[in-house]
Amino acid sequence: MTPTEPLARPAAGQAAVRPPLPVKLVIAGGFGVGKTTAVGSISEIEPLTTEAAITEVAAGVDDLSHTPRKTTTTVAMDFGCITIDPTLKLYLFGTPGQERFGFMWDDIVEGAVGGLVIVDTRRLDDCYAAVDYFEHKQIPFAVAVNAFDGRVDHSLDEVRWALDVSEGVPVLVFDARERGSVRDALLVVLEQALARSGG
Numbered sequence: 001m002t003p004t005e006p007l008a009r010p011a012a013g014q015a016a017v018r019p020p021l022p023v024k025l026v027i028a029g030g031f032g033v034g035k036t037t038a039v040g041s042i043s044e045i046e047p048l049t050t051e052a053a054i055t056e057v058a059a060g061v062d063d064l065s066h067t068p069r070k071t072t073t074t075v076a077m078d079f080g081c082i083t084i085d086p087t088l089k090l091y092l093f094g095t096p097g098q099e100r101f102g103f104m105w106d107d108i109v110e111g112a113v114g115g116l117v118i119v120d121t122r123r124l125d126d127c128y129a130a131v132d133y134f135e136h137k138q139i140p141f142a143v144a145v146n147a148f149d150g151r152v153d154h155s156l157d158e159v160r161w162a163l164d165v166s167e168g169v170p171v172l173v174f175d176a177r178e179r180g181s182v183r184d185a186l187l188v189v190l191e192q193a194l195a196r197s198g199g
Helices: 035-042 056-061 099-109 121-137 156-163 179-197
Strands: 021-029 051-053 072-074 078-085 088-094 114-119 141-146 171-174
Touching: 021 035, 021 099, 021 121, 021 179, 035 078, 035 088, 035 114, 035 179, 078 179, 088 179, 099 121, 114 121, 114 179, 121 141, 121 156, 141 156, 141 179, 156 171, 171 179
Parallel strands: 021 088, 021 114, 114 141, 141 171
Antiparallel strands: 051 072, 078 088
16 A cells, blocks of 8 residues: 555445554552462463562562462563453553562553552552552552452451552452453453543
């Protein structure tokens, strides 16, 4: 096609097919809470992960007491995507959980419309940094309590109180291993973003 050649028009009676709107969401939280698992569970493509083996040095820094079988950790980001419907495609970026990788957050979060903060109720203090980050940046987010082994150690009201998040922040239970559960949590974040934008 030459620069002056007109674009092909749809035939009479045929609607133009538009690609789905790309929307960026961030999945954040502490070390070992299920961020990589959530991205892998929902992504329609093979997710990009930056997993590295946990070394003896890292094991001395990162608390493995609640995740004794964890042998790798995210050192940059996770990436996946999911087409919600013909009009909307979510691009998912998972942050590293350790504070020492916090310098990458601004780059990862750039352009995101919302975030999902995953928490493990056995160690709520690990997610304070993520909650504070989204509040400080005024990015809409939801808190998703990952049901490890099918159970949650505290009620959602207790989690809300412990995290000191406002009533406007959704707090829900989900299972990072279950595609439908992850989808539902992401849709809550999307609703928050739309409400914030007035859409």
